[in-house]
Amino acid sequence: MREELVISNFDKYCVPKCELSEKRIKNKWCLVPYETGTYSGNMLCSFDDSPEDLELNISLTGWYKIYVCLLMYDGNTVNIKLSSDDSYFKIASRGKGWGADELEEAFWRCADMTDNKICISRKRLAYSSNSNIAWIRFTPMQYREVQDWKEFFSKPENKRLYATDDIHNKLFREKFQSIEDWNSCVKQYEDSDVEWLSLENIKPLTSGECATGDIETSSFGRINDRNVQEQVGVWYNDKALSNMIEAGHGMGVKMCSSMRAGAWGMGFPYTQSYFVNSFAEENPQLRCVDRDGQVVDALSYAYPETQEYIISEFVHMAKLGFDAVAPIFHRGIPYVLFEKPVADRFYELYGEYPYELPLDDERLNKLHCNIMTEFMERLRNALDEATGKNKTEIHARVMFSVYDSKCVGLDLENWAKKGIVSSIISYPQRIYELLEGDFWKDEEKSRIDLKKYSDYFAQTLNPALMTRCDFKNFIEPYENYCGKLCGPESLKQRILEFMDLERKYGTKIYIEIMPRIMTAEEYKDCAAILYDAGAERFSLWDTYERVPHSAMWSMVRRSGHKEEIKGFASRENEFHRRIKIIRIAGKYENRYKTYFGG
Secondary structure, eight states: OOOOEEEOBHHHHEEOGGGEESSOOTTSEEEEEEEESSOEEEEEEEOSSOOOOEEEOOOBOSEEEEEEEEEOOTTBEEEEEETTOSSOEEEEOOOOSSOOOEEEEEEEEEEEOBTOOEEEESTTBSSOSBEEEEEEEEEEOOHHHHHHHHHHTTOGGGOOEEEEEEHHHHHHHBOOSSGGGGGHHHHTTSSSOEEEEEEEOOGGGBOSOOTTSOTTTOOOSSHHHHHHHHHHHHHOSHHHHHHHHHHHHHTTOEEEEEEESOOSBOOTTSTTTTOBOHHHHHOGGGEEEOTTSOEEEEEOTTSHHHHHHHHHHHHHHHHHTOSEEEEETTSSOOSOOSOHHHHHHHHHHHSSOOTTSOTTOHHHHHHHHHHHHHHHHHHHHHHHHHHOTTTSEEEEEEOSSHHHHHHTTOOHHHHHHTTOOSEEEEOSEEEEEOOOSSOBSSTTSOSBOHHHHHHHHHHOSOOSEEEEEOSSSOOOOEEOTTSOEESOSSHHHHHHHHHHHHHHHOOEEEEEOOOSOOOHHHHHHHHHHHHHTTOOOEEEEOGGGTTTBHHHHHHHTTTTOTTTGGGOOOOBTTTEEEEEEEEETTEEOSSSOOSTTO
16 A cells, blocks of 8 residues: 655755755755644755755655645745656745745646656756755555546646747746756646647847847846846757647647747847847838837838748748747737838828827728738738648737727737637737827817927827736726727626637637736636636736746646636645744744844
């Protein structure tokens, strides 16, 4: 009869022993004594350095549920894997700020431990203050439990999640040891309801050199910006992407390459760093232009050259084997304004120039939508030519509502009707022109005085485009400059407008769930509200912030189970639990806190 194994004395099980110390020695794992009401032992700790990797000297056979218990402390992160894995998994605890008086145990995975070991690494962490593991618990599984676990995530009708991972984060927060380290971006979605995994292509934003052309002499704003610059040319390449595609397909996950549609760079203080798009730097003549002639840093999709550049990036990704490509339209606006090609086309259509018109003027918005639709059609044709008719899908990441998307030139119904896009992902962000200044030429506020407009923006703190985000599922309608309420009146209306596109044209709809980090119970409640409002699928933006928090991920990973989610408990004490520390490093912490300031 197999019994539960709890490893709380890491000095007993970790090899090599020479990497362990009872003192905080640089590049060694420190053993820190602790005591709780459940277990006691020697916590395994590392503090902002790079000790050698460890292996647990255990011999287990059969399937186990594996739980990892971490200190609840800001930045506490550890990389862990089975010896049979080709990459490490990142696990993090929810931070509590100052003081160490609680632990968080969370379910990691089910696994066959026959001929397997546990490996622990700190080397791959570049953006974490510490790694503190209190214990690892192995609970034996019976045959029926193993079959139930495998079957739970096998039903296609529950594959309703669309995950998007930011590749930049991987280079920013980690130190690569091999190209296989990329595979953790994919393998972390094993045993989940994830249908699609979108990897955000960062090549356009890392195509520039640092200011001096020499990493060693360049000054970076953040220490981990240097980490990206050092690693991107070595590790971010087609081989890495191909490996991830293969890993995803091996798990039955569909793979997408996404890219910010406004991939032109970053503002100060990130200028003169790697956040430089070489194409944009070499083609200033392609930039957007505001109505009063001021040049905007963003490139305009009104120019064929801009479209061709973006299309070439997506075609390259499609040829690598991605199942879909996805322009990320909720980042990098504007895409088209009043530049000469726009003004000339408007004049040809209406016999006047559009400079005095607000962006939501019906005629101007229609032209902007036509330009962006032409881009999407060109993208569709280019993908068909490169990989075969409709073999590579196009997904579009868009705004809070159908209305908000159209405001920035994204005519979703037209795209769906023409069969250009296969999926639409809605992010809870509204972007609209802020026209609150005294710069109108008439009482009806239909014409803008360009001199007054320029003078206004030379003085005001307001931007020309207002961004509104709300991570509580719904953003109230706003009044435009004419006092008219704009946008859906309710969450249900917002969802149904999107779902109408699916009903009429077969375009799959995914609704974003935010914020990134919640409790398991909060996530369940949020998902249930969206299901009740008519949503069928969910999107998970920036999953690098979600998956490592195992307590929350225990709920997120199974939220595609639409018919069952309301009955899911957060499974506290099963998937996760918090444990009070009685004593740590010789100090009692359960009654009076020993740290100053509290």
